[in-house]
Amino acid sequence: AQSVTQPDIHITVSEGASLELRCNYSYGATPYLFWYVQSPGQGLQLLLKYFSGDTLVQGIKGFEAEFKRSQSSFNLRKPSVHWSDAAEYFCAVERIKAAGNKLTFGGGTRVLVKP
């Protein structure tokens, strides 16, 4: 069964500093990969996605993620964090070519931004 691991439960970063969130997946083949953000009391918003091609993908709000097949990782980065980036971030995978598009999520990383 596929699984997604986000090793960091909480990360605290100063405003203006860089941010990197880790995501590792376990699956027999390369799945589709996603990063979602969830603000308190809100639903999930898609930040970016990877299906194929260039392993560095750009998303909304200045985020980017790099897919590394050899490490089964899909880490999310932002060069300079804003206070509004404080939220919970979820990595998710979807099996390629499977009937339906069930997402399997990691446990999430909560990001706190210090002024």
Next chain:
Amino acid sequence: DAGVTQSPTHLIKTRGQQVTLRCSPKSGHDTVSWYQQALGQGPQFIFQYYEEEERQRGNFPDRFSGHQFPNYSSELNVNALLLGDSALYLCASSRGMALAGGLREQFFGPGTRLTVL
């Protein structure tokens, strides 16, 4: 263009009761998925509906059931509520199960917060 909408926003029930949650998909979407997000955890897939049929199901008991209507909206029903059913229930919609994954991007609603006392 309205996104995914869910109702109600919040709900309080007692153990043993039954609950129905509702979801209207984004315009142009025909596939609806339901997820349960317990406090402090990532969402877990409950089931997915397409063409008014349950197409995939996660590891949830039969107490969880659903329905999709001809207008693509969906309901999630939970019977015999347990304290552990307290969670945020998220609905997601996408377009066409037969399409490639890139075209099946899921859009999430704001969720329904269910509290079971």
